[in-house]
Amino acid sequence: MSAFDVNKMTPLSEAARRPARAQSPCQACTVRHLTVCAPLNDQEVQEVAAISQNVEMSPGDPLFDEGERASQVYNVTAGTMKVYKLLSDGRRQVTGFLFPGDFLGLANNDTYAYSAEAVTHATLCRFPRAKLDKLLERYPKMEKRLLSIASHELAVAQEQMLLLGRKTAKEKIASFLLTLSERAESRGQTGNPVSVPMSRTDIGDYLGLTTETVSRTFTNLRGGGTIALRNGGKVEILDVDALHDVAQGD
Amino acid sequence: MSAFDVNKMTPLSEAARRPARAQSPCQACTVRHLTVCAPLNDQEVQEVAAISQNVEMSPGDPLFDEGERASQVYNVTAGTMKVYKLLSDGRRQVTGFLFPGDFLGLANNDTYAYSAEAVTHATLCRFPRAKLDKLLERYPKMEKRLLSIASHELAVAQEQMLLLGRKTAKEKIASFLLTLSERAESRGQTGNPVSVPMSRTDIGDYLGLTTETVSRTFTNLRGGGTIALRNGGKVEILDVDALHDVAQGD
């Protein structure tokens, strides 16, 4: 184990504390996500799986804080996580929500650039960075895969900058719902009705709004017949075209 | 030459149109930027330099547009570039300014995710993507370098999201000036007074403000004795500590 142990500051389940090396359930995620664009052979997959451990989180559990030594890399296998940055006075910007298949802590420098926390119950696959780096040395195609992931995240971040800097509250919410829906479908889940597992506060901190404005805007879209709010944090998109129009501002 | 030729839609100087392969001045940039974290030997440097061409831009010249086939990668060798995204009604978000040493067009998918344009006279080093990819296959350490660059850009993007979503106009301007100053110093230029080569409109589109608000905020900071506006688009930071305090919101 490395000097930094995530268990020290995060309440994890017993399952997570056990060094689940041998029968690590993370083989699934490794195979699925690291190999999509860079297929590894069985032996390589085994090697990657061997260095991973399972982590379980409850809603609100912190995974790591901005500025901490970034000794672990994570892959979300179930549930929803959020990453955010804080100003000294407590203002918060959620920079992203993470769903199964997404990576966490890929920063190149040795400290995390943001804090990470569970939104729902979630399970993660944890890789010690040092060991992962060693594997990357041997398998350049995995590195290529990581570069591809980072590039994609960068494009997503730029889209979010456009949203934060130039869109109205209504456009922000519409864009947010459409993105959530598309991401759900790309994971093979249902995109309509779309599951919205995070609180109004989290949505506001993601879109640069207050909870009140988020709430009012949902109400507004509902009143216009564009969406309907269902039980269990689900939003049904009644008029996809209209929602797209709203998101683009026309 | 590839099917897509940047010359077709961008007014470039005669020097840029010439296939300056043999005596490409881009050796300098290649050596400097691609090798900082992944030193190449002389032969490797030659190979990289061999596939590069020099490009010159005048203020306002477009380099490429969002959605175009991304067949080229660029490295800025002199001057300032900007990259931006547009909404259908013309609202604009500048997602970044690029200075010597910065890369452009590193997106993994085959179209550019943003448009790029010259802010000042600028020179760029152009690499055909296909050839660069081939080199990357052979030299994994270059790929590592690119991953490191992408990760750093991602961290910068997240910081910008915090700014766009949660900072006031005054905090935005103060943060902007400090960042410009730090970047100038990291390039070996003078950080104070700092050169601010872009227009108020560009600054506004970068910070999610209007030109009027940018102008008023500069005036406000000047009135408070924190900065002074000098000739030639230079800003002198009179009280660095105060500017830091403003940027953080305390």
Place this chain on the structure above:
DNA sequence: TAGCTGCCTTGATGTACGTCAACCTAACTG
């Protein structure tokens, strides 16, 4: 069933920043 507690909604009011418009200056141009 009552009493919490956390999240959401809704209303009344405030304000930071946008919008509209005038003017100023510097750099071109004939």
Place this chain on the structure above:
DNA sequence: CAGTTAGGTTGACGTACATCAAGGCAGCTA
């Protein structure tokens, strides 16, 4: 040198969203 143009600044006014405040409603616990 007058005329023109493109930034930049400043002022008056409007508004989208924040702030402050009061309920509503589900999910706990006793």
